[in-house]
Amino acid sequence: MYPQLFAYLDAGSASVIVQALVGGVAGFVVVVKMGGRRFLSFLPFVGKKFRDDPIDHEPTGSNGSAGEDAAEGSDETDLAALLEDAADS
């Protein structure tokens, strides 16, 4: 399970899939791997292929490491100086 507590919005499965689909062929492949039959069978033209697909395997567990930490050593950063530098034109 990903640390979704950092993203306070509900991802919405449909939105996740659409994002992938919009990405072109590579995205389409991702959606198929995720379980295309469930998600794509309603589409015109291509949907028929997924209605005819064999039954999916059981979903595997997620790889689930918590993801990389955000910037390490943040307490060592002089944030004030960083922001002053950004503000100076």
Added chain:
Amino acid sequence: MSDTAEDSRAQPDAGSFRDPLSRVYVADGEIYRTLNEQGLADFVATAKAPFFKSAIQAGRLIGTRVADPVPGGIPESAQVLRHDLVPYVSYPYEWSFSMLRDAALLHLDLIRDGLVDGIITKDGSSYNVQWIGSRPVFIDVGSFEPTRDGEPWFGYRQFCRLFLYPLLLQAHRNLPFQDWLRGSVDGITPEACLAALRRRDLARRGVFSHVYVHARLEQRLADSDEVAADKLKQSGFTTELITANVDKLHRLISGLRWKQANSEWSGYSDRQHYTGDDLDQKRTFVVDAAAKQHRRIIVDLGCNDGEFSEAVLPHADYVVAVDSDPLVVDLLYRRLSEKGEERILPLTMNLADPSPGLGWRSIERKPFLGRQPVDLVLALALVHHLSISNNVPLTDVIAMFADLGGDLVVEFPTPEDPKVQKLLRNKRAGLHDGYTRKNFEEALALEFDVADTLQLDGGTRWLYFATARG
């Protein structure tokens, strides 16, 4: 009323509470943001990224410093930041089409630039953007976080609801999105957007994927317990796909246009109904009134082409130019934007039904009346519309101007005025017998002290400069 010490203590901003990592406070008129440990880590990663500095310097991201000192009343937190102020707060349902479009493109530009440095926004809300005059600026600095492999853009759905769908509906169906966004603080759902589009619109760029597939999938997955995001990484989802989506959204939105026939006002700027030197007289009176003292904020109600907003600008820090016709405001915004004007903010709203308090506890988004202190109100060529077209008694019209605060420059067209005659033509005889200059002056004197009066040479227009009482 609270004493000075209380005023200095920070109060939480009613519009900032949904993100546990970051919260906005107001103290002494300044804006502060608290960050917890994770929020601070995310922000440091963002501030170190090259896109951050260039966005700040280009004025696309609100100026941000470490808060020093930290005012009283701000809870213990990992870090407190102070943001530059936006001169006047406004909301997407008060913007014209081109304003919403440019705000959307700004949001996408920042995501695109951020992705190069491994940073993305957590959300995609049009409330992340404010205006410095005609320049959009991204204010939700707490929204940035590092990308994580295999994670989607969590803000995509919100971006659709609060940016893309309103723009699509205005561009393709000529539906005024402002009413819709005002009615629904979270924006337009995929299902609602699809319902408002025609079958032929499915062939338009972006509609099939962002609207049709989105809506149908939502219906289909409504009862599912699956969380699609969990499977993304192992299915090969990469940040490149987010970039591809953002690029396509950018092209799509850049190409959207609002084609609209002339509104009843778009021919107003020739001002033919003013005779002879009347327009010059009017301008001189208005500018002299504005110049009586330096004004921080002037609100120009019924601004139309913005002529008077620009005329009074030398005597103000900022002018908020409001008109009920979104087309007129769009034209004004595009003209100001081309000039790079940063001290006039154009907004659209029905002045007989100004923006109310909205959202959580009805204060998450502030009402127009009383939103911020106003030093001067211009109400030119407006009173007859409110009183006759909207059937508002003159005393109530004046009361609304008083609600805004500040001094007032108001124009009263008499019943003999051709524009008033035109409005009265469709009304039952006798209905507006109370619409007289005598009644108007009495109403005005109830709330204001009249300092100066002028009858324009044409004879049917009277101007008043009145100061706020008490």
